[in-house]
Amino acid sequence: MVKDLSSAPPRFTELKDGEKSMWRYRELLPLIESGCTVSLGEGFTPVLTRRIEGYEVILKLDFMNPTGSFKDRGASAMLSNLKALGVKSIVIDSSGNAGAAVAAYSAVAGIRCRVYVPSNAPISKKLQISLYGAELVEVEGSRTLVRERALAELGDSVYASHMWNPYFIEGLKTLAYECFEQTGPPDAVVVPVGSGGLLLGVYRGFCELEELGLLDEVPAIIAVQAAGYTPVYDALHGPYGAEPPAEPFADGIAIPNPPRLRQIVEAVQASGGDAIVVEDSKTLEALSLLARIGVFVEPTSATPVAALKDIKAGGLLDAGSRVYIPLTGSGLKAVDKIAKKTLKL
Numbered sequence: 001m002v003k004d005l006s007s008a009p010p011r012f013t014e015l016k017d018g019e020k021s022m023w024r025y026r027e028l029l030p031l032i033e034s035g036c037t038v039s040l041g042e043g044f045t046p047v048l049t050r051r052i053e054g055y056e057v058i059l060k061l062d063f064m065n066p067t068g069s070f071k072d073r074g075a076s077a078m079l080s081n082l083k084a085l086g087v088k089s090i091v092i093d094s095s096g097n098a099g100a101a102v103a104a105y106s107a108v109a110g111i112r113c114r115v116y117v118p119s120n121a122p123i124s125k126k127l128q129i130s131l132y133g134a135e136l137v138e139v140e141g142s143r144t145l146v147r148e149r150a151l152a153e154l155g156d157s158v159y160a161s162h163m164w165n166p167y168f169i170e171g172l173k174t175l176a177y178e179c180f181e182q183t184g185p186p187d188a189v190v191v192p193v194g195s196g197g198l199l200l201g202v203y204r205g206f207c208e209l210e211e212l213g214l215l216d217e218v219p220a221i222i223a224v225q226a227a228g229y230t231p232v233y234d235a236l237h238g239p240y241g242a243e244p245p246a247e248p249f250a251d252g253i254a255i256p257n258p259p260r261l262r263q264i265v266e267a268v269q270a271s272g273g274d275a276i277v278v279e280d281s282k283t284l285e286a287l288s289l290l291a292r293i294g295v296f297v298e299p300t301s302a303t304p305v306a307a308l309k310d311i312k313a314g315g316l317l318d319a320g321s322r323v324y325i326p327l328t329g330s331g332l333k334a335v336d337k338i339a340k341k342t343l344k345l
Protein backbone atom coordinates (compact mmCIF):
# COMPACT_ATOMS: atom_id res chain seq x y z
CA MET A 1 0.00 0.00 0.00
CA VAL A 2 1.39 3.40 -0.90
CA LYS A 3 0.77 5.83 1.92
CA ASP A 4 -1.29 8.86 1.06
CA LEU A 5 1.16 11.74 1.12
CA SER A 6 -1.32 14.44 0.18
CA SER A 7 -1.03 16.13 3.58
CA ALA A 8 2.77 15.95 3.60
CA PRO A 9 5.04 18.94 2.88
CA PRO A 10 5.37 19.79 -0.82
CA ARG A 11 8.50 17.79 -1.59
CA PHE A 12 6.93 14.53 -0.42
CA THR A 13 3.59 15.28 -2.06
CA GLU A 14 5.16 15.14 -5.50
CA LEU A 15 6.47 11.63 -4.99
CA LYS A 16 3.38 9.52 -5.57
CA ASP A 17 3.89 9.22 -9.30
CA GLY A 18 7.65 9.64 -9.18
CA GLU A 19 10.47 7.41 -10.26
CA LYS A 20 10.40 3.84 -8.85
CA SER A 21 13.93 3.97 -7.46
CA MET A 22 15.62 5.69 -4.52
CA TRP A 23 16.08 8.71 -6.78
CA ARG A 24 12.38 9.50 -6.32
CA TYR A 25 13.74 11.31 -3.23
CA ARG A 26 16.38 13.24 -5.19
CA GLU A 27 15.18 16.52 -3.65
CA LEU A 28 16.31 15.21 -0.29
CA LEU A 29 19.63 13.78 -1.51
CA PRO A 30 22.81 15.85 -1.81
CA LEU A 31 23.99 15.97 -5.41
CA ILE A 32 26.95 18.10 -6.46
CA GLU A 33 25.57 18.14 -10.01
CA SER A 34 21.85 17.51 -10.34
CA GLY A 35 22.08 15.91 -13.79
CA CYS A 36 24.81 13.48 -12.85
CA THR A 37 23.26 10.38 -11.27
CA VAL A 38 25.02 7.03 -11.51
CA SER A 39 22.11 4.63 -11.23
CA LEU A 40 21.11 1.03 -11.92
CA GLY A 41 17.54 1.51 -10.68
CA GLU A 42 18.39 0.82 -7.01
CA GLY A 43 15.85 1.20 -4.21
CA PHE A 44 12.07 1.07 -3.96
CA THR A 45 12.44 -2.65 -3.22
CA PRO A 46 9.41 -4.76 -2.17
CA VAL A 47 8.18 -5.32 1.39
CA LEU A 48 6.49 -8.30 3.04
CA THR A 49 4.76 -8.12 6.39
CA ARG A 50 4.88 -11.31 8.50
CA ARG A 51 4.15 -12.18 12.13
CA ILE A 52 7.33 -13.41 13.85
CA GLU A 53 7.75 -13.86 17.63
CA GLY A 54 4.48 -11.98 18.14
CA TYR A 55 5.68 -8.87 16.29
CA GLU A 56 4.34 -7.41 13.05
CA VAL A 57 7.59 -7.61 11.13
CA ILE A 58 8.03 -5.53 7.99
CA LEU A 59 10.64 -7.38 5.92
CA LYS A 60 12.20 -5.03 3.41
CA LEU A 61 13.59 -7.14 0.59
CA ASP A 62 16.58 -4.93 -0.02
CA PHE A 63 18.66 -7.82 -1.31
CA MET A 64 16.60 -7.30 -4.50
CA ASN A 65 18.84 -4.40 -5.43
CA PRO A 66 20.92 -4.65 -8.64
CA THR A 67 24.06 -6.19 -7.06
CA GLY A 68 22.11 -8.15 -4.45
CA SER A 69 22.58 -5.92 -1.42
CA PHE A 70 21.46 -2.66 0.21
CA LYS A 71 24.92 -1.20 -0.44
CA ASP A 72 23.73 -0.19 -3.93
CA ARG A 73 21.92 2.78 -2.38
CA GLY A 74 25.14 4.11 -0.87
CA ALA A 75 27.20 3.27 -3.94
CA SER A 76 24.78 5.11 -6.25
CA ALA A 77 24.84 8.27 -4.09
CA MET A 78 28.63 8.13 -3.61
CA LEU A 79 29.59 7.41 -7.24
CA SER A 80 27.20 10.11 -8.51
CA ASN A 81 29.14 12.68 -6.51
CA LEU A 82 32.61 11.25 -7.20
CA LYS A 83 31.81 11.39 -10.91
CA ALA A 84 30.60 14.99 -10.58
CA LEU A 85 33.91 15.82 -8.85
CA GLY A 86 35.84 14.39 -11.81
CA VAL A 87 37.44 11.54 -9.81
CA LYS A 88 39.12 9.01 -12.11
CA SER A 89 40.28 6.23 -9.79
CA ILE A 90 39.15 4.96 -6.36
CA VAL A 91 40.16 2.42 -3.73
CA ILE A 92 37.83 0.75 -1.22
CA ASP A 93 38.16 -2.00 1.40
CA SER A 94 35.15 -4.17 2.10
CA SER A 95 33.89 -7.45 3.52
CA GLY A 96 32.47 -7.99 0.01
CA ASN A 97 29.06 -6.40 -0.52
CA ALA A 98 30.19 -2.76 -0.53
CA GLY A 99 33.06 -3.81 -2.78
CA ALA A 100 30.66 -5.47 -5.23
CA ALA A 101 28.30 -2.47 -5.22
CA VAL A 102 31.08 0.09 -5.63
CA ALA A 103 32.70 -2.01 -8.39
CA ALA A 104 29.41 -2.12 -10.34
CA TYR A 105 28.63 1.60 -9.97
CA SER A 106 32.26 2.50 -10.81
CA ALA A 107 31.83 0.55 -14.04
CA VAL A 108 28.70 2.61 -14.81
CA ALA A 109 30.51 5.85 -13.92
CA GLY A 110 33.61 4.98 -15.94
CA ILE A 111 35.83 5.25 -12.82
CA ARG A 112 38.73 2.84 -12.18
CA CYS A 113 38.23 0.85 -8.99
CA ARG A 114 40.44 -1.34 -6.77
CA VAL A 115 38.79 -3.36 -4.00
CA TYR A 116 40.59 -4.93 -1.00
CA VAL A 117 38.75 -7.83 0.67
CA PRO A 118 39.58 -10.43 3.32
CA SER A 119 40.74 -13.61 1.55
CA ASN A 120 37.99 -15.58 3.36
CA ALA A 121 35.20 -13.37 1.88
CA PRO A 122 32.47 -15.44 0.13
CA ILE A 123 33.44 -16.43 -3.39
CA SER A 124 30.30 -14.93 -4.98
CA LYS A 125 31.17 -11.47 -3.63
CA LYS A 126 34.76 -11.77 -4.91
CA LEU A 127 33.51 -13.00 -8.26
CA GLN A 128 31.11 -10.08 -8.60
CA ILE A 129 33.87 -7.57 -7.87
CA SER A 130 36.18 -8.87 -10.57
CA LEU A 131 33.42 -9.46 -13.15
CA TYR A 132 32.27 -5.85 -12.74
CA GLY A 133 35.79 -4.96 -13.88
CA ALA A 134 37.39 -3.81 -10.61
CA GLU A 135 40.86 -4.94 -9.52
CA LEU A 136 40.38 -7.43 -6.66
CA VAL A 137 43.06 -7.62 -3.95
CA GLU A 138 42.66 -10.41 -1.39
CA VAL A 139 44.31 -9.84 1.98
CA GLU A 140 45.12 -12.59 4.46
CA GLY A 141 44.17 -11.61 8.03
CA SER A 142 41.70 -9.42 9.90
CA ARG A 143 39.37 -6.78 8.48
CA THR A 144 41.61 -4.12 10.11
CA LEU A 145 44.60 -5.39 8.13
CA VAL A 146 42.54 -5.21 4.94
CA ARG A 147 41.85 -1.52 5.57
CA GLU A 148 45.51 -0.78 6.44
CA ARG A 149 46.70 -2.41 3.22
CA ALA A 150 44.17 -0.42 1.13
CA LEU A 151 45.36 2.85 2.70
CA ALA A 152 49.05 1.96 2.34
CA GLU A 153 48.60 1.26 -1.39
CA LEU A 154 46.37 4.25 -2.19
CA GLY A 155 48.76 5.97 -4.65
CA ASP A 156 46.93 8.64 -6.68
CA SER A 157 43.49 7.11 -6.11
CA VAL A 158 40.75 8.52 -3.89
CA TYR A 159 39.89 6.44 -0.80
CA ALA A 160 36.14 5.95 -1.28
CA SER A 161 35.36 3.92 1.81
CA HIS A 162 31.71 3.28 2.58
CA MET A 163 32.75 3.54 6.24
CA TRP A 164 33.78 7.20 5.93
CA ASN A 165 32.22 8.71 2.82
CA PRO A 166 29.30 11.00 3.82
CA TYR A 167 27.40 10.45 0.55
CA PHE A 168 27.21 6.71 1.17
CA ILE A 169 25.10 7.24 4.29
CA GLU A 170 22.93 9.74 2.43
CA GLY A 171 22.01 6.97 -0.01
CA LEU A 172 21.24 4.55 2.81
CA LYS A 173 18.82 6.97 4.50
CA THR A 174 16.34 6.30 1.68
CA LEU A 175 15.55 3.02 3.47
CA ALA A 176 13.76 5.12 6.10
CA TYR A 177 11.89 7.19 3.50
CA GLU A 178 10.72 4.03 1.72
CA CYS A 179 9.55 2.47 4.96
CA PHE A 180 7.55 5.60 5.71
CA GLU A 181 6.05 5.70 2.24
CA GLN A 182 5.39 1.98 1.67
CA THR A 183 4.13 0.85 5.08
CA GLY A 184 3.98 3.81 7.45
CA PRO A 185 6.36 4.39 10.38
CA PRO A 186 7.33 1.41 12.58
CA ASP A 187 7.78 1.27 16.37
CA ALA A 188 11.30 -0.07 16.01
CA VAL A 189 13.98 -0.81 13.45
CA VAL A 190 16.30 -3.81 13.89
CA VAL A 191 19.49 -3.76 11.84
CA PRO A 192 22.78 -5.67 11.58
CA VAL A 193 25.72 -3.42 12.49
CA GLY A 194 29.20 -3.74 11.04
CA SER A 195 30.66 -0.34 10.19
CA GLY A 196 27.32 1.19 11.19
CA GLY A 197 26.54 2.97 7.91
CA LEU A 198 23.20 1.19 7.63
CA LEU A 199 22.18 2.08 11.20
CA LEU A 200 23.31 5.69 10.85
CA GLY A 201 21.64 6.05 7.46
CA VAL A 202 18.31 4.69 8.67
CA TYR A 203 18.52 6.85 11.80
CA ARG A 204 19.25 9.96 9.73
CA GLY A 205 16.32 9.22 7.40
CA PHE A 206 13.85 8.91 10.28
CA CYS A 207 15.27 12.04 11.99
CA GLU A 208 14.73 13.98 8.75
CA LEU A 209 11.14 12.72 8.51
CA GLU A 210 10.63 13.99 12.04
CA GLU A 211 12.16 17.37 11.11
CA LEU A 212 9.82 17.55 8.11
CA GLY A 213 6.94 17.17 10.55
CA LEU A 214 5.91 13.79 9.09
CA LEU A 215 6.76 11.71 12.17
CA ASP A 216 6.02 12.31 15.84
CA GLU A 217 8.90 10.18 17.05
CA VAL A 218 11.95 8.43 15.62
CA PRO A 219 11.54 4.65 16.08
CA ALA A 220 13.76 2.78 18.53
CA ILE A 221 16.85 1.57 16.69
CA ILE A 222 18.15 -1.84 17.80
CA ALA A 223 21.68 -2.77 16.72
CA VAL A 224 22.42 -6.45 16.12
CA GLN A 225 25.96 -7.78 16.32
CA ALA A 226 27.50 -11.25 16.01
CA ALA A 227 29.30 -12.88 18.95
CA GLY A 228 33.00 -12.06 18.67
CA TYR A 229 32.37 -8.61 17.12
CA THR A 230 30.41 -6.59 19.66
CA PRO A 231 31.75 -3.01 19.99
CA VAL A 232 28.27 -1.40 20.18
CA TYR A 233 27.00 -3.91 22.75
CA ASP A 234 30.24 -3.54 24.75
CA ALA A 235 29.95 0.26 24.79
CA LEU A 236 26.40 0.05 26.14
CA HIS A 237 26.61 -2.94 28.49
CA GLY A 238 30.27 -3.82 29.10
CA PRO A 239 32.25 -6.62 27.42
CA TYR A 240 30.21 -9.46 25.92
CA GLY A 241 33.36 -11.49 26.08
CA ALA A 242 33.26 -13.90 23.10
CA GLU A 243 36.35 -14.53 20.96
CA PRO A 244 36.07 -13.86 17.20
CA PRO A 245 35.44 -17.17 15.38
CA ALA A 246 38.11 -18.53 13.00
CA GLU A 247 35.73 -17.92 10.07
CA PRO A 248 32.88 -15.43 10.61
CA PHE A 249 29.46 -16.73 9.51
CA ALA A 250 27.85 -13.27 9.43
CA ASP A 251 30.83 -11.86 7.55
CA GLY A 252 29.24 -8.46 6.78
CA ILE A 253 29.30 -7.52 10.47
CA ALA A 254 32.66 -9.03 11.45
CA ILE A 255 34.03 -5.58 12.27
CA PRO A 256 35.72 -5.12 15.66
CA ASN A 257 36.27 -1.34 15.57
CA PRO A 258 33.87 0.68 13.39
CA PRO A 259 35.22 4.22 12.86
CA ARG A 260 31.87 5.82 13.73
CA LEU A 261 31.31 3.84 16.94
CA ARG A 262 30.54 6.92 19.07
CA GLN A 263 27.90 8.15 16.59
CA ILE A 264 26.35 4.68 16.42
CA VAL A 265 26.06 4.42 20.19
CA GLU A 266 24.62 7.94 20.43
CA ALA A 267 22.00 7.14 17.76
CA VAL A 268 20.94 3.95 19.54
CA GLN A 269 20.65 5.79 22.86
CA ALA A 270 18.88 8.85 21.45
CA SER A 271 16.26 6.64 19.79
CA GLY A 272 15.62 4.64 22.96
CA GLY A 273 17.02 1.48 21.35
CA ASP A 274 19.57 -1.10 22.44
CA ALA A 275 22.12 -3.63 21.19
CA ILE A 276 21.67 -7.40 20.95
CA VAL A 277 24.31 -10.05 20.30
CA VAL A 278 23.45 -13.24 18.39
CA GLU A 279 25.38 -16.50 18.21
CA ASP A 280 25.96 -18.16 14.79
CA SER A 281 23.64 -21.09 15.66
CA LYS A 282 20.73 -18.65 16.12
CA THR A 283 21.62 -16.87 12.89
CA LEU A 284 21.46 -20.17 11.02
CA GLU A 285 18.03 -20.92 12.58
CA ALA A 286 16.75 -17.48 11.48
CA LEU A 287 18.16 -17.95 7.99
CA SER A 288 16.30 -21.28 7.72
CA LEU A 289 13.09 -19.74 9.08
CA LEU A 290 13.25 -17.00 6.45
CA ALA A 291 13.97 -19.54 3.72
CA ARG A 292 10.86 -21.48 4.75
CA ILE A 293 8.75 -18.40 4.14
CA GLY A 294 10.37 -18.06 0.72
CA VAL A 295 13.06 -15.52 1.51
CA PHE A 296 16.71 -16.51 0.94
CA VAL A 297 19.21 -14.18 2.60
CA GLU A 298 22.86 -14.30 3.55
CA PRO A 299 23.82 -14.96 7.20
CA THR A 300 24.43 -11.28 8.09
CA SER A 301 20.92 -10.42 6.91
CA ALA A 302 19.36 -13.08 9.09
CA THR A 303 20.83 -11.71 12.35
CA PRO A 304 18.01 -9.18 13.07
CA VAL A 305 15.42 -11.95 12.74
CA ALA A 306 17.56 -14.10 15.08
CA ALA A 307 17.57 -11.20 17.56
CA LEU A 308 13.75 -11.06 17.79
CA LYS A 309 13.65 -13.92 20.36
CA ASP A 310 15.96 -12.04 22.74
CA ILE A 311 14.18 -8.75 22.09
CA LYS A 312 10.96 -10.47 23.17
CA ALA A 313 12.52 -12.32 26.14
CA GLY A 314 14.13 -9.09 27.38
CA GLY A 315 10.85 -7.15 26.97
CA LEU A 316 12.60 -4.57 24.78
CA LEU A 317 9.50 -4.17 22.62
CA ASP A 318 5.83 -4.67 23.44
CA ALA A 319 4.00 -7.63 21.90
CA GLY A 320 2.45 -6.66 18.57
CA SER A 321 4.98 -3.87 17.91
CA ARG A 322 5.65 -3.00 14.27
CA VAL A 323 9.29 -3.83 13.55
CA TYR A 324 11.11 -2.80 10.37
CA ILE A 325 13.90 -5.14 9.27
CA PRO A 326 15.88 -4.35 6.11
CA LEU A 327 16.98 -7.71 4.67
CA THR A 328 20.31 -6.52 3.42
CA GLY A 329 21.98 -9.22 1.31
CA SER A 330 20.95 -12.13 -0.92
CA GLY A 331 21.57 -15.74 0.14
CA LEU A 332 23.07 -16.26 -3.31
CA LYS A 333 25.99 -14.12 -2.11
CA ALA A 334 27.07 -16.69 0.45
CA VAL A 335 26.12 -20.14 -0.83
CA ASP A 336 29.57 -21.49 0.10
CA LYS A 337 29.26 -20.42 3.75
CA ILE A 338 25.62 -21.51 4.05
CA ALA A 339 26.26 -24.88 2.38
CA LYS A 340 29.10 -25.63 4.82
CA LYS A 341 26.65 -25.32 7.74
CA THR A 342 23.53 -26.84 6.22
CA LEU A 343 24.81 -29.50 3.83
CA LYS A 344 27.86 -30.34 5.99
CA LEU A 345 30.19 -29.86 2.99
Ligand SMILES: Cc1ncc(COP(=O)(O)O)c(C=O)c1O
Pocket (backbone or CB within 6 Å): 069, 095, 096, 097, 098, 192, 193, 194, 195, 196, 197, 198, 199, 251, 252, 253, 298, 300, 301, 328, 329
Ligand atom coordinates in the same frame (compact mmCIF):
# COMPACT_ATOMS: atom_id res chain seq x y z
C1 LIG B 1 24.57 -8.07 4.09
C2 LIG B 1 25.05 -7.01 5.02
N1 LIG B 1 24.21 -6.58 5.97
C3 LIG B 1 24.58 -5.62 6.85
C4 LIG B 1 25.84 -5.07 6.81
C5 LIG B 1 26.21 -4.05 7.83
O1 LIG B 1 26.25 -2.78 7.28
P1 LIG B 1 27.14 -1.65 7.90
O2 LIG B 1 28.57 -2.00 7.62
O3 LIG B 1 26.69 -0.43 7.19
O4 LIG B 1 26.88 -1.62 9.37
C6 LIG B 1 26.74 -5.47 5.81
C7 LIG B 1 28.06 -4.87 5.70
O5 LIG B 1 28.88 -5.21 4.87
C8 LIG B 1 26.33 -6.48 4.91
O6 LIG B 1 27.16 -6.92 3.95
